[in-house]
Amino acid sequence: MGDPGTVAAPRVAQLRPSAAQARIISAALELFARNGVGGTSLQMIADTIGVTKAAVYHQYNTKDEIVLAAAEAELARLEAVIGAAEAEPSRARARKTLVTGMVDLAVAHRRTVSTILNDPVIVRFFAEHESFRHVMDRMSRVLMGDDIGHEARVSTAMLTAAISGTVMHPLVVGLDDETLRSQLQRLAERLLPAMSAKPERSSPATRN
Amino acid sequence: MGDPGTVAAPRVAQLRPSAAQARIISAALELFARNGVGGTSLQMIADTIGVTKAAVYHQYNTKDEIVLAAAEAELARLEAVIGAAEAEPSRARARKTLVTGMVDLAVAHRRTVSTILNDPVIVRFFAEHESFRHVMDRMSRVLMGDDIGHEARVSTAMLTAAISGTVMHPLVVGLDDETLRSQLQRLAERLLPAMSAKPERSSPATRN
């Protein structure tokens, strides 16, 4: 992991949003979570922050750009957690750091995280834009290592789906954050793929 | 479980759809999965099945009715699985039957299941309509028993979120159904809440 040569992780967001843009993104995220991306209009976003549609269009030229910016804002948080995990000295610690960070993130943003990750429009963005896929690849690598077998794939997919999906499940809406976080983390660790027998080594891993 | 006195489980669907209605529901489910409920118009549904909007409105008076019917159609499948699980003689077998059935269902309908269960519009329907909540309550009871503690709630929420969310995860799109099913079932069992110490009730048991 560590790879001390690497300094700055490639960022998803091109430019950090201005104050006006940040308000749009914040309103959009909340509305997307409540109505879905397709069910959210620019008029709704404008009304939420108390301006007209034209003011919103001054910040973003299309609705797609808003969706993209909102997805980037959410993913930036995940990217930071991944970066911290990659900096850990061992695979085991990297995985634990990542899972803890993902759980914390999901619990702290219960409404948005799950819907954003599952909305079909955003899922399409994820598939189309390389920068998104790159973040997901880094996450998978921390969790799975170089193991790309069936077992590792399914358990990684299940781990991410479980964390993001649980936090807004009707059964847990009444739970306080701390209880949810501790239970979620304990259970998430049960899903971790078995670590490949490969020993921790400092030499470059066998890559293909 | 069993409760031999109970004969017919209360159904979610009021009337079973006609042939024309079934085509609408089928097209709607596919479009909902691809575009979200809010991003799907009646025109899209009409185009998909090759009729005009007016023909669709002849079957359902509003878009909400279509959403409701589509959600009912999906939930009816889950209800059948729950019914089979409830008929099992022991809790352990009931749980295993339910998990197996849920996994089979999710894998067989990879696209629809996840999106339908996570779409914010449908989630709202679930919260508002008692018939939907009743099905979810039955599912929870089979999985958790009478234990409604934090641990059981989180693990149940996680189990359902994990199953439905994994099947359309980018990491598993390339996996064949049989591999996905076996891995998913194996991992799902790791999430099952610990069984409460309450003994197996010896009484009614064996059903038809």
Next chain:
DNA sequence: GTCTATATATAGATAGAC
């Protein structure tokens, strides 16, 4: 059960003043 035609509202998006 399906069609044409239409009513009304709102969607995404742009022009130009302040």
Next chain:
DNA sequence: GTCTATCTATATATAGAC
């Protein structure tokens, strides 16, 4: 950075003929 005003397309929904 925000506004009013407007364009075009499409949304949900209805009326009535076949």
